[in-house]
Amino acid sequence: MDVLAKGQQLRLLAHRAASVRHSCSSIRPARSRFLHTVVAQARQSAALRELQEQQEERASQVLESKTPVVTDLTWDRPLDIIKYPDPRLRAVNAKIGTFNDKVKQLGMEMLEVMYNGDDGVGLAAPQVGVNVRMMVYNPTGRRGDEEYILVNPKILSASGKREVHEEGCLSFPRLFANVERPYKVKVRAQDVKGDTLMLTLNGWQARIFLHEYDHLQGTLFHDRMNPEELRKIHKGLVALEEEYLQLHPGAVVQRV
Ligand SMILES: [Zn+2]
Numbered sequence: 001m002d003v004l005a006k007g008q009q010l011r012l013l014a015h016r017a018a019s020v021r022h023s024c025s026s027i028r029p030a031r032s033r034f035l036h037t038v039v040a041q042a043r044q045s046a047a048l049r050e051l052q053e054q055q056e057e058r059a060s061q062v063l064e065s066k067t068p069v070v071t072d073l074t075w076d077r078p079l080d081i082i083k084y085p086d087p088r089l090r091a092v093n094a095k096i097g098t099f100n101d102k103v104k105q106l107g108m109e110m111l112e113v114m115y116n117g118d119d120g121v122g123l124a125a126p127q128v129g130v131n132v133r134m135m136v137y138n139p140t141g142r143r144g145d146e147e148y149i150l151v152n153p154k155i156l157s158a159s160g161k162r163e164v165h166e167e168g169c170l171s172f173p174r175l176f177a178n179v180e181r182p183y184k185v186k187v188r189a190q191d192v193k194g195d196t197l198m199l200t201l202n203g204w205q206a207r208i209f210l211h212e213y214d215h216l217q218g219t220l221f222h223d224r225m226n227p228e229e230l231r232k233i234h235k236g237l238v239a240l241e242e243e244y245l246q247l248h249p250g251a252v253v254q255r256v
Pocket residue numbers: 168169170171211215221
């Protein structure tokens with residue numbers, strides 16, 4: 001290697017180093033712009049989420065203020081599970097405004113009907129034709145285990161994490177399909193005496209609660225299924241509709 005060549009080499013290296021420095025300096029602002037954009041987007045979506053939650057909260061407050069309140073709880077004995085597509089499953093459910101012995105009595109009778117049902121772990125009042133905001137459940141379905149009677153329940157928050165699991169419903173005999181629901185839910189409800197309960201439910205318990213809560217909103221489990229799952233039980237749904245219409249000719253019901 002001669003001196004001239006070395007000089008050229010040095011110039012070449014200096015030029016390369018300069019161009020590397022140049023490209024580095026041009027990367028830095030680009031990365032910083034990228035990070036800035038990511039942070040801005042995250043802030044924007046958090047703000048949007050917050051706004052959405054506020055709007056939902058306001059909408060639920062408006063809905064709650066319009067929800068009828070029942071002060072004298074009555075029902076026909078013996079309680080019996082009504083089946084899809086009975087219109088009472090889609091009717092408005094009133095809040096319970098008076099807490100007396102009847103509230104506990106209805107809860108106990110609903111638990112009894114649930115245990116006598118087909119492997120039932122939860123039941124909402126509209127499923128026994130009583131259109132009030134009340135549900136019972138027992139995660140094991142074994143009599144005397146963890147029994148819950150929740151009155152006027154309200155969802156405070158639900159997790160972004162969701163899970164898919166097979167569900168059945170006592171109002172849809174022998175029909176099972178997958179439903180996606182939040183994994184965790186925070187709930188405020190009243191017990192049979194009217195005292196406030198705060199619950200954090202996970203997994204299976206959250207799923208049972210959300211299924212029963214849907215009943216109180218007039219939402220049924222097949223409303224939450226994706227088209228593929230719905231296809232699996234479509235024939236069964238139509239069969240239940242036909243059965244109901246045979247027993248109640250001329251009834252106006254929602255059909256799939
Ligand atoms: Zn159900």
